[in-house]
Amino acid sequence: MKPLPTTERGRRTRMAIVSAAAKLMYERGLAAPSMDDVLAASGAGKSQLYHYFGGRQDLRVAVLHHQFDLVMAGQPALRDQTCDDIRRWRDEVLAAHRSNGLGPCPLGTFVGQTDGDQMLQDTLAGLFARWQDAISRLVARAQRTGRLDPDTDPSMAALSLLTALQGGIMLSHLRRDPAPLEDSLDAAMSPLLLRTSQ
Numbered sequence: 001m002k003p004l005p006t007t008e009r010g011r012r013t014r015m016a017i018v019s020a021a022a023k024l025m026y027e028r029g030l031a032a033p034s035m036d037d038v039l040a041a042s043g044a045g046k047s048q049l050y051h052y053f054g055g056r057q058d059l060r061v062a063v064l065h066h067q068f069d070l071v072m073a074g075q076p077a078l079r080d081q082t083c084d085d086i087r088r089w090r091d092e093v094l095a096a097h098r099s100n101g102l103g104p105c106p107l108g109t110f111v112g113q114t115d116g117d118q119m120l121q122d123t124l125a126g127l128f129a130r131w132q133d134a135i136s137r138l139v140a141r142a143q144r145t146g147r148l149d150p151d152t153d154p155s156m157a158a159l160s161l162l163t164a165l166q167g168g169i170m171l172s173h174l175r176r177d178p179a180p181l182e183d184s185l186d187a188a189m190s191p192l193l194l195r196t197s198q
Helices: 008-028 035-042 046-052 056-073 086-099 118-144 154-175 179-189
Strands: none
Touching (some): 008 035, 035 056, 056 118, 086 118, 086 154, 118 154
């Protein structure tokens, strides 16, 4: 990937291109939009697009990172190093899903679309690993303050919670009902919580 722009104007232009591409790829699929589609949607010129991106592959990688940032922005409990409450995180996930119109996960929607492309596959897997790690750190904080079972393995708990989140989002989207996501998160959280914190 090309280095990030050093000027504010350059960063704004690059972000406009990535945001437009992300919207198109979320709606149509990672491989569907052409560079001309992205240019038309972003209002950028061809010279600008190729100044910031080496080609479609570069742009797709940038979109995956953009979607990850979008997911994390909707879950501030994961970035708040003082937060030790996984129920706060659960509420943020539910609120973000509702604000997304019960649509597919901004990042998870691309699972299965990167098969056959090692760079995209590795990028997506790495971003999911970062997401799981952020949840794991939240679980560890909750353990240290006595909110969660001290015998819980934070990494395995994070995997369980992330799996519940992804499956719940898929079923909630399919059924147009937030209940599957809420129920799956609660079922994954219940064994972790100490009775005094439930």
